[in-house]
Amino acid sequence: MSTPTGPITSRFDPRFEVTLYRHVGVEGAHTLEHYLARGGYRAARKALTGMTPAQVVDEVKASGLRGRGGAGFPAGVKWSFMPPVDGRPRFVVCNADESEPGSFKDRYLMEDDPHQLLEGMLIAGFAISAHVGVLYVRGEYYLAYERLQGAIAEARAAGLLGRGVFAAEATEETPAVAGFDFDIVLHRGAGAYICGEETALMNSFEGLRANPRLKPPFPAQAGVYGFPTTINNVETFCSVTHILDRGAAWYAAMGTADSKGTKLYQLSGAVARPGVYELPMGATFRELIFDLGGGPSESAKAIIPGGSSTPMLPWREDTLDLPMDYGTMAKVGSMLGTGGVIVIPTSQCMVDAMANVVRFYAHESCGKCTPCREGVSTWLPKMYQKLLAGLGTRDDLDLMEDMVRNLRGTAFCPLADACAMPVAASFQHFRHEYEHLVDHGEAMFPPRARWTA
């Protein structure tokens, strides 16, 4: 087979190589020694000693990297929103509060390759002229926290964090590097999904309740402590490391028109081999689920494409052939989200599954605004309880559909939408299961044992 030409959109393209997850799962990969022996901090050295901050921003823009936290906003564009340097403190924040159900890529990145993340934050800090990085990691990720703690200490001891990073390597042409000061504050969360919302995270970091803030002002204008701030996801920073190392063109050669690069997809639910798989953007569900994941472990009926908040797609041949990129998912009425793909088995009652998802968002609603507190946190879970108890009516179904329609876009932050969207999709594709339940008083697919002995 000759080497294919054109964009790389398959893991099996011989030009593709696992990059972000190269060292994940390797014993000892979390140490600086391991990282340095494999080209670690080469990208940061290149950026800090040979480029201007504006050039770094341009490189990230040219790569086409879009934020990997879920929203998919172009990272380089976000960085360019930072106001001119005016003497005030500036912050670069890493959102490591991974908690969207179905997402588990960042945990392994931090546990097994923490320096890849620190290097990306260092580069980003240089690009936006921020001297402090805030790394907000969710409280439950204790091993990741310990590994990051160790990695930060190692980097400080090696002069890769702290005062004058790479100062010794400054040359006549690049006097700017004569002391780029950068350090990272590691901060643990304590179990609140809403902290994944960027302004809620900032409130949490400041020691406040994690209610989201009104936007605008956006973080670039008023973020941490009210100062200019850029916030990105763990995988985004890790991607930056490789973009600077290998160039924007290398990165942009992977993917589709609106989605570039390599991405971590997370496969869970009813599949033979669940786990995190790295594929170029634009690879299909079929490649992820069948070629890598070994296919469904039992008959499947739906795919949740990007974490539990993204509207599900029916399990069909044409769905499986869809490329997993931002544009395609939007076109079919869903979202790529975090790339957390959940396969729902046919034998799982869809009403029961959605009751589970709704309970999650109900538990995580911060209670700040009325639509979310009353709608998501109180009313929807009660309706699902009623349905599952066999007490629902057809009118209830109409009411629920109407309710989630009215929830859309009316809440203070995206959490209510994150709950309303999957519910609406379940009605769109599986209304017959809801109807069966209310008509017969029992589910089309009764609960069954799933726990492995």
Place this chain on the structure above:
Amino acid sequence: MELPTLRPFFADKADVLQEILDRYPPYGRRSALMPLLWEVQRAERHVSEARLQEIAEIVGVTATEAKGVMSFYSTFHEHPVGRFHLQVCRTLSCKLAGADELYRHLVAETGLVSGETDADGRFSLQNVECLGSCGTAPVLQVNDTYHERVTRSRCDELLAQMRADREPPPTRERGGDNVAAAKADRMVGERRAADDAPVVPDAREGTA
């Protein structure tokens, strides 16, 4: 006898306190609130009213404000949890792997329901939402440690160890590219391959 709560927690931990405060700028002293709550909770398995008052004074807020923050987060406890705090993820991917049964099994074995601590302070049980272990579901978190892909027999082994007052070592299960990467690295070591073909992982092997 001196009641333990009467002595300020940080009275003999000035260095620990200072290290935490020094992480944040002077104008961001309040950021130390959550790290201080963690410090107390890790030592005492909950944060009492007296400790909360102490922390509030350190960071310069009222005890009510501090409580408002603490109560926002589901992993801070007002009452002591057990020496083995069992946290069962019950969100969708874990549910699809039997988390409901895992929870009911723990209820039957410990006699507790979510939110309770037993009389001798050994076990406490809590239902929690997504722990980010969806690919290695179901997951049981004991104190700070994840036990991934917990089967019924594995669960019973863990309970036996904890009943014997032993903290079970983590069982890190893996899948996907976690396995592939380990293999690729070995391959590079063996033949310095420049043309590494993508490695397709085998089924569920490679516990790291």
